[in-house]
Amino acid sequence: MKLLPNHRAHDARHLIQRWRMLAREAGCRVKKLCMADELPVIMIESSAAREGQPAAYLSAGVHGDEPGAAWGLLTWAEKHARDLRRGSFLIAPCLNPVGLMLNTRVDHRGIDINRRFHDADDVICGPWQRWITGKAMRFGLCLHEDYDAQGIYLYELNHARQTAGHSIMERCSRVIAPDPRRNIDGQRANRGVIRRRTLPTHLPGMPEAVELHVRGCPLTLTFETPSEFDLDARVRAQVKFIEATMEVLA
Template structure:
């Protein structure tokens, strides 16, 4: 089977080394790629915890400065986000070596393998980030408290979206989210709806300066913000679009956010 390497460097400038189509739901391939990249870029590869027989890996730059936080793979049926993050990282090893990053490539390896939103317990992890005693989000909260990130990018996909959109929480740079969406629009259009997920949207951006009421649980981005991260962007691509375009949109989004 041919790999997913781009036919045209212009059209698909980001790609993951040796990724084959049948491996897009293989957390083992994803995490071994990250471990190899971490060694090359001088990042520390650490195990947050072990759950359901699987390690929850994260990567961390040495140093004490406030990190940039990057995460994907919370929902296992949103795999292009995880490969987009890896594709961006493979193109930006020098950046990874020189900056300070905290990266969670896949918090839900069971769901990633099974193509399910929920984790090995049948739970939606992204409604549990307020729980200090949860075996996953408890250790995560302790880690974030030690050194709150300056910027958080949480990468997701949405099966019924009509294009790419962003939840922005906090936000010191009012134009950051729109710049990032403009970059991703070179591969996938921006969601035109004025209401997304029951919330008011403008040009694909759902902006919040306060924590939304009526949440059924606390998502990662909100917990990051509560724990001191000034700006979080949650990026969503339409999961019914083509895989390669979704990967490119995520990588473009990250590249612009960190430019």
């Protein structure tokens, strides 16, 4: 049985409705960040996060043509509702709901918001900045998909010397194998892990993971599943990635 029927993959309204139901069940607060046309951009805050405990930050749906990430995050959350009630979490379920609905990388304005997280005047990233400011984070997970990927891979930004990504990737490899390429998107890769020693300076704007890191998040992992693979496998890989990260960083 498939986790997600293909005809539901871009149903942003259904995704948002399920998150609202889950938040009630898990005792989390739903905060409306802004409106994107007629769709709300919502955030989920657990009770412990609202009390100031350092949180795990999880985000998906920045690019609307990457549905495996958004549905993987929801599938993980529904499976681990008890953890949401007990732990400290800040969750951005779908930062680009119109893009998801239209199956496009860009948002309702035709903008790639993953190059706008530095912009306090942006209609989505500005409210996101105001929401995230002052919140303590243990780590951040930014979930994505890649059309060119030949397997799963991740980007790691880490204040610590030891790389966390390899242990996490080993736990995910039974669902989808790591991308075998040694160079991914112009970056040196080792068994699907790209460890960035310096922040990228060649980009036209700031991605979410980099902005989080600049704002003091000690570890950010950007996880990519191959968007040409089976949707159900991609959703399961996203779920396994979150579970593996929670295990490794516990």
